[in-house]
Amino acid sequence: MGIIRSQSIRSAIITYVGFAIGALNTYLFMSFVPAEIYGLTRLMSSTAMVFYSIASMGTATLLNKFYPYYRDHLPFAKRDLFGIVLTTSLIGFALVTVGTIIFHDLVVQKYSANSQIFVEHFYLLYPFTFFLMLFTLFENFSYNHFKTIFPIFLKEVGLRVITTLMILLLIVHFFTNIQFIWVFSFIYAALFIALVLYLRREDSLHFSFRISKVTRKLSDKMISFNLLIFGGSVFGVLAQNIDALVVGSTKGLVQTGVLEASTYVSNAIAVPQRSLIAIAIPILAKAWKDKDYNSIQSMYRRSSLTLLIFATFLFMMVWLNLDSVFEILHIPELYLQGRYVILFLGISKVLDLGTGVNEQIIGTSNMWRFQFYLTLVLLVGTVPMNIWLIKWLGITGSGVAALIMALVYNSLRYAFLYFRFGMQPFTLRTLYVVLLAALGWFICQFFITMENAWVRAILRTGIFCAIYLFPIIYFRWSQDVTESWRKGLAMVGKYTKRR
16 A cells, blocks of 8 residues: 555646646636537547447456566566557457448437537547547556556646647637637547657557467456456446436537536546556556455555545535635536536545445456446446436436436445455444534534635635544544645645745
8 A cells, every 4th residue: 555655645646736727627618618619528528438448349457457467477578468459449449430430320310409510520539539549558558567657647637738728729719619629639649649758768668469478378368358348348438428428419518518517526526536546456456466355455445534535525625615616716607507416426426435446446356247247237227317317307417317326336346345355445434534524514504604705615615624634634544644644744844945
């Protein structure tokens, strides 16, 4: 866990910087860009993610699962797993391209009534998906060589900085709306080129296309693994993006833009998890390989408490101050329609993070088939539930569906790890954290109600921090939170001394 904490603190800083830039982008989108164009960027991203999951054929997960064996038994230049992954994905992309051309009329039928501009520029999905696929594959390749910081920087900061520049150029009319979408469709090309140059500079861009002895030995296991994980990965990505696909089809691009803004706000809660997962996956894979069950249990429990503390704090900061922020920033009234999307998505994120790295533990174990069947159950429930709830409740329905499925999904993963391996993440400290958060919310929500938005936001933030964070840090309930606090104070101290 020490390796994870050391790297995750650095990557978390990068991730939060990226989130701050993304928050600026969200504000610029909401305030200066037509909601239809904003919604189109979300619909393109969601569709490209589904296309990528099909094209890659689950090979990114295959890489994460089996690369430790290649790392242990082959020199760098003779490891052929990534060559197999790359070749398979390129073939898959060609098949997706042909398939979408054949079924283009179906896209027109589903989206022409409410999202005509998406239909007119459907072809831009091909470069978007292609470079998204390449960047994601090389990103996972980099993670498996324990080079996590730069790809995280590219994904969390680089992507958003480029987006900021694009929005500013659109605002000053350097781009038209259509030119903006054209440039947006090539945004991952810049990230991919930067990552390849980095790996080459680090002398880490080595892989082989010649079949190795390790591949021959593991081929049967890898094929059976990939056949199942391919379906699971597609189901999982579709479940994550079904809300945008349904809203774009039934409610139009303006409502998709409102959904995107609301989703981004709630995604702030998941920021700590994103940096931790990238670092934890190869370590978990190695721990399963070495049968180091104590390390897995320790990672499970500590990740659960740490992520719960951060997620609950961030959710409360968002929800307690949401009205104040909308008022202070003069955000268009249109986007207030998404406030309950933020509420339900936020609670679902807290549930997801509060159960720790359970998905990654299952996915890197020999019981990975359970993850496939569980994801299949998730999709079977998510797709019809989103369609029904969105038609009934509008975009709020997507938040309600996410909360229901997060509860079901994490309950099943918790039960599986508990009954199969005797692992469970919760302690009495988990209960204390939840009770503290509830107390802080109650006091701030019902007693801090002044009219001035600035005063209300400042007082709610300060009082909640005192009620919630002080006991956690003082009693050292989480070693990772305490360590993060100390390092944060040390950084502030060094900066103050320099000045």
